Amino acid sequence: MAYQKHMLAGTGIGLRQPHVEHFIHGTPPIGWLEVHSENYLQENSKRRHQLRHIRNDYAVSCHGIGLSLGSSDPLNLNHLKSLKSLFDDIQPSLISEHLSWSSLNGRFYNDLLPLPYTDESLHHMVSQVNQTQESLGREILIENPSSYLAFKHADMSEPELLNQLSQRSGCKLLLDLNNIFVSCSNMNTDPYHYLAVINWNQVAEIHLAGHTVKQLPQGEIRIDTHNNPVCDEVWDMVDAYKDKLQYIPCLIEWDADIPSLEILIAEAKKAQQHLGLTNA
Amino acid sequence: MPKINKDSLGQLQAYFTKHLTHRQVADQERPAELDSLPSLLEKSHFSPEQLINIYRNNFVISLRELLEQLFPVTQALVGNEYFTQTSRQFINDCPLKEPHLNHYGGKFVSFLDRLKALEHMPFVVQMANLEWHLDRISHIYYEPNFDFDALAQIGGDQYPNIHFNLAETCYLQSSRMDLIALHNDLSEPKKTNPSTQETNYQQQSYILVLQNHQGESALMPINHQHWVWLTGLQNGFTLVQLCDMENTDIASLMAQITDWIALGCIDGFSLRAEFNPNQP
Numbered sequence: 139m140a141y142q143k144h145m146l147a148g149t150g151i152g153l154r155q156p157h158v159e160h161f162i163h164g165t166p167p168i169g170w171l172e173v174h175s176e177n178y179l180q181e182n183s184k185r186r187h188q189l190r191h192i193r194n195d196y197a198v199s200c201h202g203i204g205l206s207l208g209s210s211d212p213l214n215l216n217h218l219k220s221l222k223s224l225f226d227d228i229q230p231s232l233i234s235e236h237l238s239w240s241s242l243n244g245r246f247y248n249d250l251l252p253l254p255y256t257d258e259s260l261h262h263m264v265s266q267v268n269q270t271q272e273s274l275g276r277e278i279l280i281e282n283p284s285s286y287l288a289f290k291h292a293d294m295s296e297p298e299l300l301n302q303l304s305q306r307s308g309c310k311l312l313l314d315l316n317n318i319f320v321s322c323s324n325m326n327t328d329p330y331h332y333l334a335v336i337n338w339n340q341v342a343e344i345h346l347a348g349h350t351v352k353q354l355p356q357g358e359i360r361i362d363t364h365n366n367p368v369c370d371e372v373w374d375m376v377d378a379y380k381d382k383l384q385y386i387p388c389l390i391e392w393d394a395d396i397p398s399l400e401i402l403i404a405e406a407k408k409a410q411q412h413l414g415l416t417n418a
Numbered sequence: 419m420p421k422i423n424k425d426s427l428g429q430l431q432a433y434f435t436k437h438l439t440h441r442q443v444a445d446q447e448r449p450a451e452l453d454s455l456p457s458l459l460e461k462s463h464f465s466p467e468q469l470i471n472i473y474r475n476n477f478v479i480s481l482r483e484l485l486e487q488l489f490p491v492t493q494a495l496v497g498n499e500y501f502t503q504t505s506r507q508f509i510n511d512c513p514l515k516e517p518h519l520n521h522y523g524g525k526f527v528s529f530l531d532r533l534k535a536l537e538h539m540p541f542v543v544q545m546a547n548l549e550w551h552l553d554r555i556s557h558i559y560y561e562p563n564f565d566f567d568a569l570a571q572i573g574g575d576q577y578p579n580i581h582f583n584l585a586e587t588c589y590l591q592s593s594r595m596d597l598i599a600l601h602n603d604l605s606e607p608k609k610t611n612p613s614t615q616e617t618n619y620q621q622q623s624y625i626l627v628l629q630n631h632q633g634e635s636a637l638m639p640i641n642h643q644h645w646v647w648l649t650g651l652q653n654g655f656t657l658v659q660l661c662d663m664e665n666t667d668i669a670s671l672m673a674q675i676t677d678w679i680a681l682g683c684i685d686g687f688s689l690r691a692e693f694n695p696n697q698p
Binding site for chain 1: 426427428430431432434435438458459460462463464466468469470472473476477480481513514515516517518519520556557558559633
């Protein structure tokens with residue numbers, strides 16, 4: 139199917155089911171849309187049909203959560219095949235996955251689980267990303283996850299691993315500033331140091347989202363819930379790195395307690411203002 | 419205590435998943451391997467169990483919420499406490515084997531069907547099955563395009579050998595309970611009204627689940643004769659065989675078939691030379 143050409147640029151939002159009808163019956167003012175690949179795998183589904191319709195009016199990126207690239211299991215070739223079929227159909231501008239794992243011995247855990255940042259993990263991820271890119275015939279982006287714990291026997295930091303992975307596999311990076319803030323807060327490290335280490339030449343997409351602060355007896359921990367507006371500290375990070383960020387497609391993610399489309403669009407406009415893409 | 423060296427990603431992931439799926443049971447000894455993972459974690463002011471619990475909650479709660487969303491009436495039927503307990507048991511005993519959730523609800527119905535506690539309440543499993551197909555059918559993309567021109571080309575002498583296809587957006591279910599009344603009452607509980615007669619749910623029911631013209635799935639009560647015809651179509655019977663089953667004539671049956679085509683229940687037809695009961 140030939141779609142009209144659309145540039146994936148400026149700010150976009152994650153397309154969620156409660157808002158789909160708005161995009162079927164109109165063209166709300168937003169730069170581009172991102173979908174969760176796993177929600178659109180079934181070829182004869184209503185969702186896939188709706189996405190084809192919407193794809194005519196918007197550039198779309200496909201964000202996956204099921205490839206489990208960091209798992210010591212072999213890559214799930216059936217899933218890869220389904221994804222390729224989706225990508226051939228929808229022709230997304232970008233395809234992304236995570237620096238994490240979610241399955242072992244064929245069992246899936248429906249969450250992004252943490253990797254130890256070791257040489258072994260790096261080699262494994264390079265191999266998995268290479269195999270994925272070869273199967274798909276195009277490059278993918280890898281996103282930094284939110285972390286709640288770290289492993290003792292790390293050989294490198296997360297941004298160092300991402301830089302190495304990108305350099306060795308040719309993949310690009312999807313930098314989630316909220317995830318950086320959540321992980322750094324939970325690990326008591328400096329998010330600005332993370333941003334200083336990352337190789338910005340490889341960053342092809344930015345995610346912004348909200349999170350939840352949970353009180354435990356020993357103190358607070360930040361949970362990546364995607365159910366709130368972007369917090370002030372993350373906007374401060376955006377302001378500090380505006381010069382680099384304004385040329386990179388930026389997405390507002392909101393996955394739970396989903397607000398009205400107007401609120402999401404307002405959040406995307408706020409991002410544009412912070413990035414200096416529109417007048418405040 | 420088992421040791422892990424830094425080059426054993428698979429072993430670390432095995433320890434991690436052991437923690438994710440471990441259920442604390444009072445009289446059950448704690449497996450020794452559960453002591454391995456905490457020793458591999460960086461020090462934190464939170465306990466290893468608290469940190470791993472964040473991942474466990476993400477995994478278990480996301481699946482439980484999916485089941486609650488798919489089976490609200492079943493949940494109302496068995497009560498929140500039993501539903502939560504059963505969901506937890508299902509998530510533990512029937513691992514998710516796919517990187518997406520498209521078939522997970524169907525597996526929950528099969529799980530309920532195997533529970534001894536529900537043996538004497540078959541209507542619970544029947545309701546869950548009904549809800550599963552309501553959801554499944556709502557996701558199918560379907561555009562009625564019955565080929566009336568092709569049907570008009572069929573000579574009258576060939577009518578007995580026509581087989582009409584039941585659309586994939588239809589599902590048939592029978593029960594000794596009035597499942598539709600039960601579904602309606604539990605979906606939208608009636609306001610208390612002393613003059614309203616109590617519904618007698620102990621009635622045989624025949625149900626057609628179908629996608630209506632608005633693209634939504636709906637429940638439609640049908641009578642016994644329609645049930646026999648539609649299940650006959652499902653089993654590959656020709657018109658003449660359907661007539662024999664209910665002792666009717668082709669003209670009467672064709673009038674009914676026309677109604678079902680209009681409803682979107684029949685999406686095509688084929689001609690069968692002769693009927694082989696072993697190969698419908």
